[in-house]
Amino acid sequence: MKKHVLPAAMLALTLAGFSSTSQAWDPTTAPDLELFMSGASGMDGAITALFDNLCENSASEPKDYYRDGTSGANYRAFFCTLTPAKVAGLSAPKKVLFIKRSAGGSAQGVNPLVEGKAIDALNIQNSNCTETAAGSHVWNCSISKTGDLVAKNPNIGISDVDPFMFRGPNTPTGFSPITQAGTQLLEIRSVAALIFGVPVTNGLYDALQTVQIDKNELPSTCTIGSYTEACMPSLSTHQISSLVSGQIKKWSEFYVNFNGTDYPLTQYPGVTNKPTSDLVAFCKRTAGSGTGAQQYAKFLNSPCTRCALPPIEPAASNPIDGPLVLANGSSGVMDKCLDDFEKGANTSALNAGLVKAWAFGQQALEKNADNKLAYKFVKVDGVAPTLKNAANGTYKDWVEPTYQWRKTGAGAPAGDLLKIIDKLVVEAGSPTSVATVLNKASNYTFGKSGYLAVASNGHPFTNVLDENAPVIGYSHAASGKLDNCNIPVLPADPATKKPL
Helix, strand or coil: CCCCCCCCCCCCCCHHHHCCCCCCCCCCCCCCEEEEEEECCCCHHHHHHHHHHHCCCCCCCCCEEEEECCCCCCEEEEEEEECCCCCCCCCCCEEEEEEEECCCCHHHHCHHHHHCCCEEEECCCCCCEEECCCCCCEEEECCCCCCCEEEECCCEEEECCCHHHCCHHHCCCCCCCCCHHHHCCEEEEECCEEEEEEEEEHHHHHHHHHHHHHCCCCCCCCCCCCCCCCCCCEECHHHHHHHHCCCCCEHHHCEEEECCEEEEHHHCCCCCCCCCCCECEEEEECCCCHHHHHHHHHHHCCCCCCCCCCCCCHHHCCCCCCCEEEEECCHHHHHHHHHHHHHCCCCCCCCCCCCCCCEECCEECCCCCCCCCCEEEEEECCECCCHHHHHCCCCCCEECCEEEEECCCCCCCCHHHHHHHHHHHHHHHCHHHHHHCHHHHCEECCEECCEEEEHHHCCCCCCCCCCCCCEECCECCCCCCCCCCCCCECCCCCCCCCCC
């Protein structure tokens, strides 16, 4: 894969980036091309940034952003002009309507393609979209009326993990498990490595920090709530596995030994930000989520080994004895779920009882870097989720996402659509693009995180990570075929192998 250097002047990934004073590409404008992508919600920020970079944005060539509701958590669209100057080989400048479906997560970028099924996509031409302000180029769209969503075959899918992972507990409702034969119908491209982590509500974060400072596992100089690498508390692989599989139902079952005395975590001296409920709350993604799939692979070996424990399902949620298991349809809802349990609120529509409880979840490291929501990531086995720690082989919770599309059949891209897809794939894997575009929303107080280009795509790497063009030498594709069930290893080629 060739290295493509992006322009230095990048528009900020904010709604302000879509502002202009020109005539909008409004819903009455007919597009020259429609490109429908479905799949991973955890990479919505990256997809937004990538497509934003391809769009023209001038008085004569505006770009417009459409979203369901006011957040675009499940559906969003971009309407702008793409030119041959930015997309090599494009036959002519084209007004392109790019539609992204995030509802249902990564499997919606795999299973519908394999089975040739049409799925719901946002329709902006149903008198359902209203510009937030004249000339803002930001449109809020209803998805509740007949015709607001229309069935389409995806042209391209995006997944946090490789397609074969969508079997067992990762099989989405209404589809069959993916088989090896099914994957042969797809053109599959691994693009970059994405770091994931375990987010916990602020109260739980503070409690873990209090205990680990007392036990000298964190420096005594750390203050409660500090969100630096040195002061970030940790959960072990075994603890996370026990929580994800539902073995620990109440936080009072989570014992801490200090100076020879066993304390339930909720009764540990010095813990002040205690929840109203003692029940463990698990903000869990729905079946078919790549965010969920990577967590189950990393912490339960599911569906990778024959006797692996499955994750606990929402059907096993117990409001009396615990745990509470909440199904989140997208990473945006995951944000709200965690925030709700810290605050005893219900913006997610998952906490109807307005319960205040310590909760944990599953999320990519491109979320909540500004710390505006009431949750924080924790270390895993004492290691923080940073680019450096993933690259040096000490942080385990990362996977290699994929883009895929049908080789033939309904939705299979060709011509200009395939040129645009190829451009997106190239930029998504470029070290420079990773740093300047994909990681714009991943600057945390504990360090830089997010995405890394992978050496297995032909990018050189060294034992000193360059955060301005990050490349990871380890790969889940050392066998020649990507499988995120594999333990990542360094490449065998002695010409490129560089111990870290």
